[in-house]
Amino acid sequence: MAEDSSRKRKVRGRKIRSDRSGKASRKAKKELARKASSTGKRNGDSGDSPLEDPREVVPQPFVETDAVESLRGRITGWLEADQPVHLIGPTGCGKTALALSAAAERGRPVVWLNGDESVDTAALVGDHAGGERYKEDDRFVGGVSKQTEIVRERWVDNPLSVAVREGATLVYNEFSRSDPAAHNVLLSVFEEGVLERPGKRGEDRTIDVHPEFRAIVTSNDVEYAGVHRQQDALLDRFVGVRVDYYDAETEREIVRAHVDLPDEVVETVVETTRTLRDDLEVVVGTRAAITAARGLSVFDDRETEDGTTLDDDLLTTVFTDVLAPKVAGERDGDGDEDDARARDVEDLRTSIADAIS
Numbered sequence: 001m002a003e004d005s006s007r008k009r010k011v012r013g014r015k016i017r018s019d020r021s022g023k024a025s026r027k028a029k030k031e032l033a034r035k036a037s038s039t040g041k042r043n044g045d046s047g048d049s050p051l052e053d054p055r056e057v058v059p060q061p062f063v064e065t066d067a068v069e070s071l072r073g074r075i076t077g078w079l080e081a082d083q084p085v086h087l088i089g090p091t092g093c094g095k096t097a098l099a100l101s102a103a104a105e106r107g108r109p110v111v112w113l114n115g116d117e118s119v120d121t122a123a124l125v126g127d128h129a130g131g132e133r134y135k136e137d138d139r140f141v142g143g144v145s146k147q148t149e150i151v152r153e154r155w156v157d158n159p160l161s162v163a164v165r166e167g168a169t170l171v172y173n174e175f176s177r178s179d180p181a182a183h184n185v186l187l188s189v190f191e192e193g194v195l196e197r198p199g200k201r202g203e204d205r206t207i208d209v210h211p212e213f214r215a216i217v218t219s220n221d222v223e224y225a226g227v228h229r230q231q232d233a234l235l236d237r238f239v240g241v242r243v244d245y246y247d248a249e250t251e252r253e254i255v256r257a258h259v260d261l262p263d264e265v266v267e268t269v270v271e272t273t274r275t276l277r278d279d280l281e282v283v284v285g286t287r288a289a290i291t292a293a294r295g296l297s298v299f300d301d302r303e304t305e306d307g308t309t310l311d312d313d314l315l316t317t318v319f320t321d322v323l324a325p326k327v328a329g330e331r332d333g334d335g336d337e338d339d340a341r342a343r344d345v346e347d348l349r350t351s352i353a354d355a356i357s
């Protein structure tokens, strides 16, 4: 009916956006199906996964409060302005979830990879995967045949090559954990729109960057400033979007979305998380809140009568378990490491108990 369609046109904002991204996703899916057979994959154990359907990468569950939408809007806005985006923030604040959600919004295929010490240029652009041997049968004179063995080098593209060629959105998580030298190839990608594949011979040694190629990289702010300081020339190419812990309401929504608990318990968990974040020296991210809530969804039922009233002791124990891995860290090798770690955890427990009371 005419009335319906005019009403539809007036719908603004999110609904329109999601309709459009649905269409774009379907297009991307078709593109994926077409390209699947020709794409060299490096799935293996690395967790890296070339060319994902954008609909598949949206984190589940994903909460969209004003704070989340506003940050995501900044990321997608910069991508639209053809700027690579660097998300910088503390551990467990939601950088990866945000990056994947922003990448999915574009409706283009997504390529993501995790940075670590082992990432080198070949892991980004590709490598020779040994030779392919085959025999050719030449029957050049009747009755006489000659067999020639041919060895053809096989090249396998890795995530960056796949992403620049297909115009995907690259999500490069923990980018600052990789050796900066591995990222030299990114400079010409952003500056000249060309990706060099060192090691590849022949004319197709370089790939022209697809106009729809975009990149989002994430860094933990401690590491960003630390050992793996990336080249300034490269960092200058990115805009940096600072991501901090969300507001209390968003954190409550996130915890609620992950764990089925009564509202009062969710509120206590988030309040405790935020108090500990201010009081303790260890990083207490949103992930810690979710893990604590998961623990309470089991222990709270067991240990309290009505299942909703949390006692401080249980809360202290659960948060101590959640945060203990962060304090049981490195020691100077004085031979008494187990005792020292036990003391660290005991000190943590005392600090948590003090903060909660």
Ligand SMILES: Nc1ncnc2c1ncn2[C@@H]1O[C@H](COP(=O)(O)OP(=O)(O)OP(=O)(O)O)[C@@H](O)[C@H]1O
Binding pocket: 059, 061, 062, 063, 064, 068, 089, 090, 091, 092, 093, 094, 095, 096, 097, 098, 218, 220, 254, 257, 286, 287, 290
């Ligand atoms: N908007 C959201 N909706 C639902 N869950 C979320 C949202 N944002 C973050 N989370 C959850 O919070 C936790 C931490 O998020 P995420 O892994 O994205 O953080 P991070 O900053 O990338 O962490 P790290 O620095 O350790 O890589 C995850 O369990 C994630 O699912």
